[in-house]
Amino acid sequence: xxxHATLHNAGAPREWHRYSLGQRLxxxxxxxxxALAIGQAMRGVEIIPEFLYDAPEQMADxxxxxxxxxxxxxxxxxxxxxxxxxxxxxxxxxxSVILAVPVGLLAANNLxxxxxxxxxxxxILVSSRSVNSLVWALLFIAIFGPGALxxxxxIAFRSIGFVGKLxxxxxxxxxxxxxxxxxxxxxxxxAVIWYAYWPQIRPAFWSIVLLRWDINVRxxxxxxxxxxxxxxxxxxxxxxxxxxxxxALVLASIFAVVVLAEILITQARKRIL
Numbered sequence: 001x002x003x004h005a006t007l008h009n010a011g012a013p014r015e016w017h018r019y020s021l022g023q024r025l026x027x028x029x030x031x032x033x034x035a036l037a038i039g040q041a042m043r044g045v046e047i048i049p050e051f052l053y054d055a056p057e058q059m060a061d062x063x064x065x066x067x068x069x070x071x072x073x074x075x076x077x078x079x080x081x082x083x084x085x086x087x088x089x090x091x092x093x094x095x096s097v098i099l100a101v102p103v104g105l106l107a108a109n110n111l112x113x114x115x116x117x118x119x120x121x122x123x124i125l126v127s128s129r130s131v132n133s134l135v136w137a138l139l140f141i142a143i144f145g146p147g148a149l150x151x152x153x154x155i156a157f158r159s160i161g162f163v164g165k166l167x168x169x170x171x172x173x174x175x176x177x178x179x180x181x182x183x184x185x186x187x188x189x190x191a192v193i194w195y196a197y198w199p200q201i202r203p204a205f206w207s208i209v210l211l212r213w214d215i216n217v218r219x220x221x222x223x224x225x226x227x228x229x230x231x232x233x234x235x236x237x238x239x240x241x242x243x244x245x246x247x248a249l250v251l252a253s254i255f256a257v258v259v260l261a262e263i264l265i266t267q268a269r270k271r272i273l
Contacts, residue, residue, distance in 0.1 A: 066248035073246050078234055078253050084148055085230035086257070088223070089216040092155025097209055100125075100160040104167035111171055111197070121164075128161030133219045137228040151228035155216050163212055170204040171197055210265050217261045221254045231257075 106112045107121035136154035144150050174197050182196040224232020231254060238246040 062244065065244035068245065069248045069252060070243075070245040071249060073249055074253070077246070078231065078250060081224070081231045081234040082253055082257060085220050085224075085232075086217065088148055088151040088155055088220040088228075088230050089213060092152045092220065093159060093209065093213040093216050095152065095156035096159035096163055096212070099156065100162075100164035101167055103160065104164035105171060105193070107164065107168040108171035110174070111193070121168075125161040125164045125168075128157055128159075129165070130161075131158070133158040133223065134226055137223045137226050141227055146227035146229070148229035151220060151223040151230055154223060154228055155220055158219070159212050159216060162215075163208055166208045167201070167205060170201040170208075174200040207269065210268055214261055214265045218258060221257070 103121050103124050106117050107125060109118060112118055112121070133154050136157050137150055140150035140153045144153070178200065179192060179196040182192050187195065220230050220232075222232050224230040224234065225236050227233065231250060235247065235250045235254075238244075238250060
């Protein structure tokens with residue numbers, strides 16, 4: 001803890017302060033900048049007070065329209081779309097792992113010493129993460145048309161940056177001892193990766209894959225809003241037709257799938273890791 005003492009006179013005790021004058025001025029400047037940023041953001045949002053006043057009434061009216069839930073619509077209108085959402089998330093995750101692992105290995109400094117290749121691989125990972133999954137979906141819809149294929153590719157390309165970055169960091173954090181021991185035997189590059197790197201990064205790898213699948217289940221649920229297949233298309237249809245009881249059913253189904261996916265991930269982590 002920084003402190004400074006100011007001696008008022010020769011006989012007076014020292015007075016201790018937690019922060020120096022420069023630190024107090026810096027903290028004040030940071031708080032002022034934060035307040036200005038919040039104020040500017042609120043001005044940019046352009047909140048209309050009239051809409052805020054009746055928001056509770058509008059929400060109450062919306063919930064009344066959603067009840068009772070149209071459970072009978074589930075077999076014919078929701079189940080197939082929900083299963084398609086899980087397929088999109090699963091296939092997208094598998095495809096992303098296939099594409100991301102090589103890029104992650106190329107991005108690891110200790111495994112790929114070429115700085116040019118490192119920078120190119122990192123550029124690919126950053127490019128993947130910088131584009132939202134909905135934007136990827138719109139791009140692939142323009143190429144392949146609406147449907148589950150566009151959603152699967154959107155999930156995959158969005159996930160490459162996440163999986164590749166974390167795999168590359170896990171490789172860089174691997175201990176040098178086992179790597180040097182396998183290398184000293186004259187093993188090939190692939191053998192070094194399999195026998196020296198893989199045993200060390202395996203727990204992290206499966207944790208990354210399971211976490212990304214969990215995220216992709218959530219993201220794939222909304223891709224249908226732009227026509228990329230899955231439960232989002234059922235939600236979009238119900239919203240456009242003002243069928244609020246079916247909207248409630250779709251939202252409840254999404255919530256149930258997310259909860260089940262979380263339970264499944266937790267159990268899988270206990271058994272795999």
